[in-house]
Amino acid sequence: MGQIRLMDxxxxxxxxxxxxxxRPASVVKELVxxxxxxxxxxxxxxxxxxxxxxxxxxxxxxxxxEEDAVLSFSRHATSKIxxxxxxxRIRTLGFRGEALASIASVSKVSLWTSDGVTSGxxxxxxxxxxxxxxxxxxxxxxxxxxxxxxxxxxxxLKYMKTIQTELGHIIxxxxxxxxxxxxxxxxxxxxxxxxxQTNGRGDLQxxxxxxxxxxxxxxxxxFEGESADYxxxxxxxxxxxxxxxxxxxxxxxxxxxVKHYTVQQSIVNAYHTFLPIxxxxxxxxxxxGDPFLTDVNVHPSKQQIxxxxxxxxxxxxxxxxxxxxxxxxxxxxxxxxTKKVSTPSEQMDxxxxxxxxxxxxxxxxxxxxxxxxxxxxxxxxxxxxxxxxMPNLEDEDIESLNxxxxxxxxxxxxxxxxxxxxIIGQSADGFYLIDQHAAQERxxxxxxxxxxxxxxxxxxxxxxxxxxFHYSADEALKVKEHQLVLxxxxxxxxxxxxxxxxxxxxxxxxxxxFEEEVVKELxxxxxxxxxxxxxxxxxxxxxxxxxxxxxxxxxxxxKEDMSMLIKDLKNTxxxxxxxxxxxxxxxxxxxxxxxxxxxxx
Ligand code: ADP
Ligand code: MG
Numbered sequence: 001m002g003q004i005r006l007m008d009x010x011x012x013x014x015x016x017x018x019x020x021x022x023r024p025a026s027v028v029k030e031l032v033x034x035x036x037x038x039x040x041x042x043x044x045x046x047x048x049x050x051x052x053x054x055x056x057x058x059x060x061x062x063x064x065x066e067e068d069a070v071l072s073f074s075r076h077a078t079s080k081i082x083x084x085x086x087x088x089r090i091r092t093l094g095f096r097g098e099a100l101a102s103i104a105s106v107s108k109v110s111l112w113t114s115d116g117v118t119s120g121x122x123x124x125x126x127x128x129x130x131x132x133x134x135x136x137x138x139x140x141x142x143x144x145x146x147x148x149x150x151x152x153x154x155x156x157l158k159y160m161k162t163i164q165t166e167l168g169h170i171i172x173x174x175x176x177x178x179x180x181x182x183x184x185x186x187x188x189x190x191x192x193x194x195x196x197q198t199n200g201r202g203d204l205q206x207x208x209x210x211x212x213x214x215x216x217x218x219x220x221x222x223f224e225g226e227s228a229d230y231x232x233x234x235x236x237x238x239x240x241x242x243x244x245x246x247x248x249x250x251x252x253x254x255x256x257x258v259k260h261y262t263v264q265q266s267i268v269n270a271y272h273t274f275l276p277i278x279x280x281x282x283x284x285x286x287x288x289g290d291p292f293l294t295d296v297n298v299h300p301s302k303q304q305i306x307x308x309x310x311x312x313x314x315x316x317x318x319x320x321x322x323x324x325x326x327x328x329x330x331x332x333x334x335x336x337x338t339k340k341v342s343t344p345s346e347q348m349d350x351x352x353x354x355x356x357x358x359x360x361x362x363x364x365x366x367x368x369x370x371x372x373x374x375x376x377x378x379x380x381x382x383x384x385x386x387x388x389x390m391p392n393l394e395d396e397d398i399e400s401l402n403x404x405x406x407x408x409x410x411x412x413x414x415x416x417x418x419x420x421x422x423i424i425g426q427s428a429d430g431f432y433l434i435d436q437h438a439a440q441e442r443x444x445x446x447x448x449x450x451x452x453x454x455x456x457x458x459x460x461x462x463x464x465x466x467x468x469f470h471y472s473a474d475e476a477l478k479v480k481e482h483q484l485v486l487x488x489x490x491x492x493x494x495x496x497x498x499x500x501x502x503x504x505x506x507x508x509x510x511x512x513x514f515e516e517e518v519v520k521e522l523x524x525x526x527x528x529x530x531x532x533x534x535x536x537x538x539x540x541x542x543x544x545x546x547x548x549x550x551x552x553x554x555x556x557x558x559k560e561d562m563s564m565l566i567k568d569l570k571n572t573x574x575x576x577x578x579x580x581x582x583x584x585x586x587x588x589x590x591x592x593x594x595x596x597x598x599x600x601x
Contacts, residue, residue, distance in 0.1 A: 009074070024051025025173050121136050180286070182204045268280065409575050410429070440546075446542075447509075467516050
């Protein structure tokens with residue numbers, strides 16, 4: 001008896017801090033979100049030792065009066081919700097009222113705040129206990145400094161990674177917050193170094209330029225769309241910019257940076273066949289919907305979110321982005337990169353704090369024939385490290401951003417073929433190289449995609465000798481389970497004993513000579529996929545069939561063959577990339593060629 005005691009508040013806060021305050025970046029997140037909630041238009045974050053020594057956030061928001069300033073450090077103290085009803089209508093980033101209490105319990109805090117009306121307040125807290133409270137200055141806004149984070153929780157401190165890692169998390173976080181709030185001027189400084197600075201003018205593309213560089217920002221296209229319940233908008237990269245990870249897909253739901261696998265997947269789907277396998281675009285996606293549909297009270301960090309009407313949203317995202325990308329598809333142009341004195345606008349591209357990836361040299365300075373051996377500027381835009389400095393953007397530069405337009409397939413006059421692999425064509429604006437294999441893959445892919453989508457009306461071809469396929473018992477069960485899905489793509493299986501299936505006929509358009517291979521591979525797809533869905537399977541079937549029948553490299557084509565191929569290519573919906581996302585055609589503009597020969601400067 002008498003063993004149970006209520007914990008004192010600082011102790012229970014310290015325990016709660018385990019969830020909210022994982023690392024310096026979590027403290028920065030809570031403080032900056034508070035500043036945003038307070039309506040700030042300018043937020044400065046100053047760090048020392050990646051925040052482990054100092055995190056100092058200054059804002060020009062509403063500030064607090066003395067009473068609120070003291071109360072803000074109590075657990076469950078919040079000005080943001082007052083009843084259960086509010087919990088489903090959250091418009092602010094905070095609402096749990098526990099961040100400041102948790103942070104104060106594991107650090108030393110100095111707070112200066114003023115609502116601009118009553119006199120300001122200055123409070124000092126150590127390990128959760130108020131040590132000092134005096135009057136402060138009357139500047140409207142809040143200035144909060146966290147020192148010696150985790151000084152009283154050595155076990156937590158031990159878990160911290162290197163300064164670079166912790167700093168990386170903070171930069172990433174601030175970048176995303178800046179992308180979400182273009183109307184707030186953010187500044188992030190680490191010691192002497194400015195890592196991010198945005199101007200708060202409300203232009204998302206300028207923020208993209210500040211974070212990823214101007215050359216990337218120029219290749220981002222605005223999109224917007226609406227469904228019954230959701231509104232979306234943002235920027236999506238041209239297919240010529242790719243990244244190796246999904247880390248460059250930034251999602252916001254009602255002003256909150258979230259991670260949401262299925263929505264992310266719908267972005268990836270939007271780029272299907274426009275990007276090479278395992279490469280991802282760069283997308284900033286803002287989603288707005290009734291807070292009632294978006295439950296953020298899933299985890300203390302509020303990064304996970306539960307969405308209602310998810311299917312509707314996924315469709316909206318996929319269709320809106322795909323439509324946008326489609327409208328600007330064009331042949332990548334070859335651009336000469338020389339070390340000549342750059343013009344001011346070109347210097348913009350070079351402001352990055354990390355050097356751009358080294359490219360091979362192009363025109364060699366030798367007295368013999370100049371060799372053309374430079375790289376083409378399409379998917380070679382490789383990973384550059386996130387850049388942290390702020391270019392000085394002039395309004396003109398901003399206007400010149402994003403002028404990519406919808407380009408039709410060029411009118412080509414065929415010149416010939418080289419290495420049995422590439423077709424050369426010319427037009428008024430230069431010449432073009434076409435990868436014949438990639439071109440045919442695109443043509444066949446669109447052919448099969450249409451066929452695979454329409455099996456019912458098609459005639460069937462009977463096989464002289466039926467094909468048979470054997471599986472293990474569990475595989476056979478799965479095949480049976482998805483027999484209808486397989487029929488939708490033209491595979492008609494008949495059970496023949498418990499673990500064997502036979503195929504007696506197939507649609508007439510099946511790639512000749514590859515029937516067995518195709519059926520086998522598609523069944524395998526179904527077996528390997530946890531939840532095979534018909535749309536995806538159709539795509540995969542079309543891609544696979546298109547590869548089977550394409551003319552390979554090193555294959556001589558007559559002029560007629562070439563004309564036919566180009567004509568068919570021109571008639572496809574997306575002639576510029578193969579179904580794997582590789583380019584089909586590259587443009588050498590007259591101007592660039594003349595520049596290479598030094599005919600023009
Ligand atoms: P929450 O944000 O979930 O309400 P916090 O512990 O982060 O909880 O903050 C507690 C309260 O302190 C907030 O509800 C807000 O009223 C006040 N507050 C915190 N930071 C600021 C700030 N920078 N400017 C104005 N008020 C603030
Ligand atoms: Mg908060």
